[in-house]
Amino acid sequence: MTFNLLGKVRIPMEVKELILQAEDIHKATELISSKLKKPVIIENKNFELVSYSSAFDDFDQTQQKTILSKKCPIFIIDRLKKEGIVQRLDQQPDAIRISPIEDLGFQQRVVIAAKHLGHTLGYVWIQESDHSLEETDLHFLEEITPHLGKLIYDQFMKVNAKEGRKEELLWQLLQHEYGSERQFRHDASLAMLQVPDRFSVVVFSVTAPQYKYMLDELETTVNRFRADKQLYYLKTEFQIIIMIEGRVKDRFSSRNIARDLIEEVKRETGEEEFYHFLIGVGKEYTTLIHMRKSFLEALEVIETASFINPRPESMPREFARLGIYRYLAALYEKNSSEDYYSEDLLLLIKNDTEKQTELLLTLEAYLANNGKGKQTAQELFIHPNTLNYRIKQIQELTNIDFSDFNSKAYLYTELLLLNNVDNYYQRYKSAFRRDRRKSMITEAVMLHVEKGREQEYEEAFREASTYISSMDGYISHELKRCLEVDGKYLMLIYWQTLEDHTIGFRESDEYKEWSRLLHPFYDPHPTVEHFEKVDLG
Template sequence: MDKEFHSKDYFNEVYANLDEFAEQVSALIGYPITIEDSNHQLLAYSTHSRITDEARILTIMGRRVPEKVINSLWKEGIIPSLLDSSEPILIHPKQQVGLGKRIAISIRKNDNVLGFIWAALEPESDPSPQALSILKLAAKEAKNQLLLVQTRLKRKEESYQEYFWKLLTGHYGSEKEFRAQLARFPSALPQAYSIIVFQFEQAITPETEKHIHYLINTTQKIQIIFHTIDTDKLIMLCDYTAADASHAISSFIGSFIANMEERFDVKIPTAGFGKSYRQLIDAQKSYTEAMMVISLKKRYKQELAAIFNYELLGIYQYLEPLSQQRASHNELPAGLRILKEYDEKHQTDLFHTLETFLTCNSDPGEASSMLHIHSNTLSYRLKRISEISGYNLKDMNIRAYLYIEIKLTKYG
């Protein structure tokens, strides 16, 4: 490398902050600069020039890259390339997400990516070899400053996690004590919150934890206030203030599970979230409810496949205490027992027909379709079920009772 490409010739000043450094890089290569951490949170940016676009404006206004831009860059394979390479990467315009032409480079310490430098380009221009060389030197120069940022964030996060564990375990005896400790943190708790739990297949490794941090910090679907890890579980406290909070959290859970598998090859079998509460002292309740959702989803995989919200469990949330109550006699009600015995003796399938009919909200059309039989055949079977078991299937109270009893057979 020639003399003009040595770091000391370009970055021989002491910079008061990263913004001054971004201005220096911008002046040297002639393009506006943004500097992000590894989670795409904006750390610094140079002043605007004639080159700007929607993505740059939204990044500066929101202090982080818009989620739609991040998702697009993952789909195009650009972020994986930045994570794997220390070379500058040219990015062509992505008009659908408001992103103009870019050149980007990762800021690294060995194999660990600390952040990124992005330069916005003119649509018809490409950076010169000298600009690319300066950008590579800038990435090396920014390393120490980003290491300091990373250290400060880690200390702050450890403090947050300690407090969060005290919430989950009911460490303090009163709401007043919880509130007094909360005053140490700059971010205020929302008016209503809920606890989310993700159950992983195995213990969460440091590498997986890095991926978790990335997705938590880049999502804009919900606001996550606290998060912590307990062996194979990721636990979060999130804002539940918005009217559509339940839908937003369910959507976030679905995308989080999908992104962990698609981007990082990490499978998360299930997740759930508890009811919303306003008092800090109730965090333990929401956590217990989230864990109950996970427990029930493991038992009723088909029935609860699309359910993450404790409040949408319906009768399933009552199955645990009911199962404990039934354990003393450990047998089906007489009519259902007779129906099972009839099936075994005559090689019929009436018990399954009844379960399907009840699971389909007693809708004959839906039940016939699921059973792959004609509606007349279903009507005949339901009539025989009533005759054999003695239950009046036109009585909603009886149908609810039978539905619970049948589901209880799967609880153990």
């Protein structure tokens, strides 16, 4: 997946000197991007966003998620650690090229560690896309990254100083960048920062950059809400991070306050705009060292929601209730890489596609409600008898055993991906189309059109195509013009079964319109033949 990038060559000094003189990491980022003509992202050692180039807007899907959530997606970090890339970055000064991971929206890029005083403080990512960096560019990166490491360190110190001592201490809590708990509590006391004994961290992010304005409105709501609550918040470009203090002896009190806050935000924002928020609630803890853990848990909820793009209110916002959702990204990657499908679900997709049913969604709701019919029917807004009929259809079409817990659990995870991740559903649809083509019937017709009427015929064929494409059992069709003989065409129409053509279409009103539009052009009248695919092993 990766390889070392070596080779030391001289490069022009002008841009390099400007970067080495820069005291602002954002300016340095823009200079790097301008020189390399590539999108650039700089992250700290925890893979949290520090800076990104604004001159380029063609960031890939992974980088867009990093910019929105202020942190590299966890499943990407896990992949980098699994491949040993993070360890290699810490041990060597050279840049590393990472191959694309297409199903995760991760394009080819180069990454190099930014170090200061012998410690890795962050990483510089350059998205290569179609054109790889030259050796001079790689050497350029190796020369400037020590200065970038210092800028990352300086920025952290400047931001904290600017936001005030309380904010600085809160960031230290979230980043777990303090010496000892005793010293931290002493510093907090001097800053008049009340350290909570029971707490949860809540993070609000937005689904897209155009909704950043909503964070300003959210800040107003949070300030109003905390009039009689003990909470602190930090605001970044795309997030508001809230530390909620619970009552010391009241278990889950901080979580309950978080729920109240979310409901208040929903009322204030309005239901339609509310769902432009991505919200994560970390677990409740009573030990200060776990403040960062609660924060990372809240971020994981947001990253998961960003990955699957769930329907409103279908996915838990609390990490403690996230359950199987935590593993969807890993399952997506594994099943996609192995080209794995559930035959039962393929059958349901086939039925939904051909007969306009909703068996896939029905099965997900039925499994989510643990087979409770009344609750499932209410959730789907259908009559219980309709639900019973759909479940009976599912049982007749598939081998699903509703008494087998392991089978139900597996199907439910597949359904969460199918019904929430469009790429995953399209993968199934493609498999369904491949299977359908294996058994399809080909209608082949050699056509002779009266000379001089070819253009008129082709226009009529376009109109007639709407009639045939609406028929049950129709898959697709082609019209091919002969290169050697004027007025000669080959028409291929693909059907699921022979009867779909000979009975379903030939005995329909649509066929009458088809004949009216096309038959007057033929001389002589064509002969229709049907073919099936030969399995050559």
